[in-house]
Amino acid sequence: MFALINFSYLAAAVCFILGIKGMTRPSTAVRGNQIAAVGMLIAVVAALLHQQIVSYPTIIAGMLVGGTIGVWLAKRIAMTQMPELVASLNGIGGAASVTVAASTWLIALTADNLGTTGWAVAILVSIVIGSVTLAGSLVAVLKLHGSIGDSAKNRTWQLVALTTLVAVIVGGGLFVNGTGAQPLVLAALVGLCLLMGVALVQPIGGADMPVVVALLNAYSGLAGAATGFVLDNQGLIITGSLVGASGLILTAVMCKAMNRSLPNVLFGGVFGQAGSGSQARDEGD
Amino acid sequence: MEMFVLSFTIFILALFVGVELINKVPPTLHTPLMSGTNAISGIVVVGAIISAGSAGVSPTVAAVLGFVAVTLASINIVAGFLVTDRMLNMFKRKV
Numbered sequence: 001m002f003a004l005i006n007f008s009y010l011a012a013a014v015c016f017i018l019g020i021k022g023m024t025r026p027s028t029a030v031r032g033n034q035i036a037a038v039g040m041l042i043a044v045v046a047a048l049l050h051q052q053i054v055s056y057p058t059i060i061a062g063m064l065v066g067g068t069i070g071v072w073l074a075k076r077i078a079m080t081q082m083p084e085l086v087a088s089l090n091g092i093g094g095a096a097s098v099t100v101a102a103s104t105w106l107i108a109l110t111a112d113n114l115g116t117t118g119w120a121v122a123i124l125v126s127i128v129i130g131s132v133t134l135a136g137s138l139v140a141v142l143k144l145h146g147s148i149g150d151s152a153k154n155r156t157w158q159l160v161a162l163t164t165l166v167a168v169i170v171g172g173g174l175f176v177n178g179t180g181a182q183p184l185v186l187a188a189l190v191g192l193c194l195l196m197g198v199a200l201v202q203p204i205g206g207a208d209m210p211v212v213v214a215l216l217n218a219y220s221g222l223a224g225a226a227t228g229f230v231l232d233n234q235g236l237i238i239t240g241s242l243v244g245a246s247g248l249i250l251t252a253v254m255c256k257a258m259n260r261s262l263p264n265v266l267f268g269g270v271f272g273q274a275g276s277g278s279q280a281r282d283e284g285d
Numbered sequence: 286m287e288m289f290v291l292s293f294t295i296f297i298l299a300l301f302v303g304v305e306l307i308n309k310v311p312p313t314l315h316t317p318l319m320s321g322t323n324a325i326s327g328i329v330v331v332g333a334i335i336s337a338g339s340a341g342v343s344p345t346v347a348a349v350l351g352f353v354a355v356t357l358a359s360i361n362i363v364a365g366f367l368v369t370d371r372m373l374n375m376f377k378r379k380v
Contacts, residue, residue: 009331012328013299016325016328017302017306019321019325020303020306020307020318020321020322020325021306023314023317023318023321023369024306024307024308024309024310024314024318025314026311026313026314026376029314029317029373029376030370030373030374032321033317033321033366033369033370033373034370036321036324036325036366037324037366039325040324040325040327040328040330040362040366043328043330043331044330044331044334046331047330047331047334047335048334048338050334050335050338052335052338052339053334053335053338053339054338054339055338056338058337058338058348058351058352058355059334059337059338059355061352062333062337062351062352062353062354062355062356062359063355063356063359065356065359066355066356066357066358066359066360066362066363067359067360067363069356069359069360069364070359070360070361070362070363070364070365070367071363071364071367073360073364073368074363074364074367074368074371075367077368079371079372079375082316082320082368082372083316085364085368086316086319086320086323086368089320089323089324089360089361089364089365089368090323090326092357092360092361093323093326093327093329093357093358093361095357096327096329096330096333096354096357096358096361097329097332099333099350099351099353099354099357100329100332100333100336100350100351100354100358102350103336103337103346103347103348103350103351103354104332104336106346106347106350107336107339107347110347118289183346210315210316210319213319214315214319217319217322217323217326220323220326221322221325221326223326223329224326224328224329224332225296227329227332228292228296228332229289229292229296230332231332231335231336232288232292233331233332233335234291234292234295235328235331236328236329236331236332237292237295237296237299238295238296238299239299239325239326239328240326240328240329241295241296241297241299241300241303242299242300242302242303242306242325243303243322243323243325243326243328244300244303245299245300245301245302245303245304246303246304246306246307246322247303247319247322247326248303248304249303249304249306249307249308250307250310250315250318250319250322253307253310253315254315257312257315
């Protein structure tokens with residue numbers, strides 16, 4: 001069974017690679033997307049065959065609810081709202097990573113079977129990247145939608161980002177080394193990371209949001225890979241890193257198309273320099 | 286530990302594959318490609334299924350989180366692939 005499941009993951013990963021490859025050319029793009037969808041189906045079926053799974057009702061209920069909402073969203077949305085939808089789906093993916101990591105950790109905690117330090121680090125990475133993706137995507141959605149304007153308090157947000165980063169490092173250290181391995185610490189970490197995600201995206205101008213969404217997309221892939229390390233699941237690791245890497249390259253390609261550099265997009269609003277021009281414009285408005 | 290080394294090897298190699306996959310992408314395909322890879326990152330559903338399925342015996346919080354994880358990942362996958370398809374079909378008709 002072990003071999004069958006893992007070969008299925010391999011087949012799914014091959015489908016994803018061929019699918020992404022296809023999606024880079026207009027003539028093969030539709031086919032590429034379909035191949036990727038088939039890969040996902042294979043992966044889901046393989047996951048259902050795992051021995052650890054003892055109860056199916058929760059899984060089936062979740063898939064039905066999620067699938068229905070997904071179809072409804074995809075059909076209902078107007079073409080002009082696409083970027084917002086992609087950004088929110090991204091956030092949803094990040095949230096999924098966080099919940100998987102938290103749930104796995106809670107199960108292990110109750111069974112008094114917390115893994116090695118490496119395992120705890122994987123949980124932490126999964127939680128941090130997932131929450132940052134979730135909060136960052138939410139801000140991106142609101143900015144794309146026009147609900148949040150460009151912030152004038154970039155310095156403040158920078159300070160918030162740094163403070164939360166330090167707090168997450170400290171809290172994460174306690175969490176990994178075992179003294180802080182409590183549900184409350186985990187919840188606090190999630191909260192801090194959410195705040196960090198907001199603080200990181202808030203200073204970036206609304207026009208740069210597509211690039212930010214592409215970057216967050218890469219993050220959600222990496223969060224998936226981290227979840228793979230948590231569960232020792234090669235299928236997740238391959239696919240997560242695949243999406244992470246291709247997302248990062250796509251981000252770079254998009255920056256190039258906009259004649260910007262990635263650091264300029266990410267930190268231009270905060271550190272002045274190249275971004276000072278746009279800031280000055282904002283103040284003029 | 287050996288498992289970790291193996292997993293890490295796979296991780297690094299897959300990163301390189303991901304980098305190599307994307308080279309010259311025409312700007313019109315940026316958004317569909319982003320949306321497509323986003324749908325693929327819904328692969329975390331595999332983890333969600335495993336944790337939701339094995340949560341039967343464990344605390345309610347874990348079970349609820351497992352259910353939420355499966356739901357969220359399913360939304361990501363289903364909406365992601367459908368929306369990508371819709372976008373790409375629109376391009377096809379236009380060009």
